[in-house]
Structures are given as C-alpha cells and as structure tokens.
Amino acid sequence: MKQKRPKVLLIYTGGTIGMINDPNTGSLKPFDFKSLSLQIPELKNFNVELSSVSFKNPIDSSDMKPEIWVELAELIGLHYNSFDGFVVLHGSDTMSFTASALSFMLENLAKPVILTGSQLPIGTIRTDGKENLITAIEIAAAQEKGKPIITEVCIYFEYKLYRGNRTFKYNSEHFDAFKSPNYPHLAEAGVEIMYNKPAIAKASKGKLKLHTSLNNDIAVLHLFPGISKKITTTILQSKGLKAVVILTFGAGNATTKDWFIDELKTAIKKGIIIYNVTQCQQGRVVQGMYQTSSKLKQIGVIGGSDITFESAITKLMFLLGSKSATTQIKKALAGNLRGELSN
Numbered sequence: 001m002k003q004k005r006p007k008v009l010l011i012y013t014g015g016t017i018g019m020i021n022d023p024n025t026g027s028l029k030p031f032d033f034k035s036l037s038l039q040i041p042e043l044k045n046f047n048v049e050l051s052s053v054s055f056k057n058p059i060d061s062s063d064m065k066p067e068i069w070v071e072l073a074e075l076i077g078l079h080y081n082s083f084d085g086f087v088v089l090h091g092s093d094t095m096s097f098t099a100s101a102l103s104f105m106l107e108n109l110a111k112p113v114i115l116t117g118s119q120l121p122i123g124t125i126r127t128d129g130k131e132n133l134i135t136a137i138e139i140a141a142a143q144e145k146g147k148p149i150i151t152e153v154c155i156y157f158e159y160k161l162y163r164g165n166r167t168f169k170y171n172s173e174h175f176d177a178f179k180s181p182n183y184p185h186l187a188e189a190g191v192e193i194m195y196n197k198p199a200i201a202k203a204s205k206g207k208l209k210l211h212t213s214l215n216n217d218i219a220v221l222h223l224f225p226g227i228s229k230k231i232t233t234t235i236l237q238s239k240g241l242k243a244v245v246i247l248t249f250g251a252g253n254a255t256t257k258d259w260f261i262d263e264l265k266t267a268i269k270k271g272i273i274i275y276n277v278t279q280c281q282q283g284r285v286v287q288g289m290y291q292t293s294s295k296l297k298q299i300g301v302i303g304g305s306d307i308t309f310e311s312a313i314t315k316l317m318f319l320l321g322s323k324s325a326t327t328q329i330k331k332a333l334a335g336n337l338r339g340e341l342s343n
C-alpha cells in the first residue's frame with residue numbers, strides 16, 4: 001500500500017523571511033506564497049503535501065500582540081485535524097514570545113508546531129531562510145511508525161530545533177540567533193536530522209484544548225542597584241495591575257531594604273502576583289538560598305525556577321486569562337505546565 005504523504009500547513013505571519021527582492025524596484029516586498037515552489041524549487045522534491053496560508057497584513061514581529069496569538073492558535077485549531085504538522089513563519093525578534101504563548105494556548109498538543117524565520121530575506125543570495133524553512137517543513141512532516149516525532153511548539157533556527165518556551169533571541173547579527181541555555185536542543189540538522197529523543201516531550205493523549213483568553217495586566221520590574229522607591233511604588237501601584245515579573249539578581253536575589261519588601265508585601269496583600277525570574281540567562285531562582293531572597297519567599301513571592309522571561313510573561317497572560325483562583329495561579333506558576341521550567 002502506498003504511504004500517505006504527510007500534510008503540512010505553512011502559516012506566514014510576517015518577518016524578514018517572507019521578503020523577496022522586487023527586481024523592478026530593487027526593494028524588499030512580501031513574498032507571494034502562491035509561488036512558493038517557484039521561489040524554492042527544492043520543495044518539489046519533498047514527499048510532503050504542502051499548503052500555505054498567509055496573514056492578510058504580514059507584520060514585523062515587533063508588532064506582535066496577544067490578539068494575533070489568538071488568531072494563530074485558532075488557525076492551528078481550525079486545521080488541526082486536517083494536517084500532520086504546522087510551520088509558522090515569523091520574525092525572529094519576538095519569536096520566543098510567540099512560541100511560548102502558543103505552548104500554553106495549545107493544551108494537549110500532539111502534532112508539531114515549528115516556528116522559523118531568518119536573518120536575511122528568502123530572496124537574497126546568502127539567505128539563511130531557505131535552509132530554515134526546508135528543514136522546518138521536514139521536521140513538521142517527520143513521523144515514526146505513523147506518529148509525529150515532535151509533538152510540541154518548537155523553534156527551528158540555524159540547524160537546531162529547540163523547545164520554543166525555553167528559548168530567547170540572543171543575537172541580532174548572527175544566523176545562530178537563539179539560545180536555550182536551560183534545556184537541551186531537541187534535534188540537530190546535519191547530513192541527517194538527529195533527534196534528541198529523551199529531551200522531546202511525550203505526545204499528549206487528550207484532545208487538543210485551545211485557550212484563547214489572555215490577560216496582559218502585567219508589569220515588569222527590572223531590578224538594578226540603586227532602583228528608586230518612587231518608581232518602584234509607581235509600578236506596583238499601577239491601576240488594574242494583576243501580576244509583576246521581578247527580574248532579580250543571580251539565584252533570585254533582591255535588595256533587602258525594608259521599603260522594597262514592604263512595597264511587595266502591600267502589593268501581594270492586594271492580590272497582585274509577584275513572579276521572581278532571574279536576570280541570568282542560565283541557572284535558576286532558588287528563593288531562600290541567600291538571605292537576600294528568603295524575605296521574598298516569606299512574603300509570598302513566587303519563584304520561577306529557570307523559566308525564561310518570555311515564558312514567564314506569556315504564562316502569566318495565559319493563567320490570568322484562565323480566571324482561576326489566585327492560589328491556583330500561584331501553584332501553576334511555581335510548577336511545570338508545558339516543559340517551560342525545571343522543578
């Protein structure tokens with residue numbers, strides 16, 4: 001019996017990858033996805049049935065917002081049963097935020113959702129976009145014994161596949177633009193694509209559940225020596241504030257000054273959630289390891305372990321949007337939902 005070709009849906013949201021050089025004007029313009037195989041003839045050699053859909057108004061990913069994440073999640077939900085895998089073309093600037101958001105919004109995901117993009121437009125000679133796109137499609141189509149190898153939201157960039165909610169963009173010049181310092185890569189593309197099986201999430205058994213309610217009543221308090229009481233108070237007393245990510249030093253440490261602890265305590269008493277995320281790119285928050293974090297623990301600040309800033313923000317949006325009780329939200333923040341933190 002002839003094996004069915006895997007079906008992959010390519011979703012173009014915008015970003016550098018989708019630009020080509022217009023030979024008439026010499027400037028960059030959005031790619032016409034109908035002529036995809038004309039631009040990338042290699043795609044014809046693939047044993048994949050490829051379909052594509054493009055956002056009506058492709059964006060630079062710096063304009064990304066929760067409403068578009070909802071649109072994206074709903075699009076994947078709508079086509080979920082008709083495709084074996086999804087590739088999302090996205091600008092690299094906020095790709096880690098989108099990958100993290102989607103990981104929370106798509107509960108029980110059992111198919112690959114691979115985000116990719118490029119540092120140079122697909123129409124330029126030295127583009128990194130072609131390899132990124134071709135391999136992302138190959139990964140989205142990859143199956144073993146009729147089942148997808150990858151069943152989570154990932155970023156594929158410059159020969160490496162990462163768990164999306166563990167990444168951040170760390171380089172705006174090199175092709176190798178992403179890092180995942182607290183979790184190993186899931187695959188590496190060389191002559192063959194080598195999958196790091198023990199690191200790949202197990203497929204969920206339940207039905208896909210879409211979460212499309214996000215709440216962005218969140219602030220960020222990036223600590224630095226000399227941070228002012230006046231500004232800290234203004235942030236913590238913002239109207240409508242529901243949660244604050246405090247970006248702390250080292251293993252989750254902050255100043256022990258009374259005014260700082262008192263401000264946080266007052267906020268927590270009002271029901272505001274304080275989430276402790278480290279400024280370090282590697283390692284984790286361990287509240288209580290130093291005296292400078294034990295007070296935070298005592299007053300009810302939630303430690304974020306080794307979560308990235310990108311994941312922390314989108315996890316909060318997702319949990320606040322779920323309208324669960326504050327105690328439940330706090331429990332979920334400290335624990336692991338989609339492989340975003342180690343505990």
Ligand code: ASP
Nearest residue numbers: 015016060061091092093
């Ligand atoms: N500014 C662009 C974006 O994020 C950069 C890129 O595409 O990589 O949309």
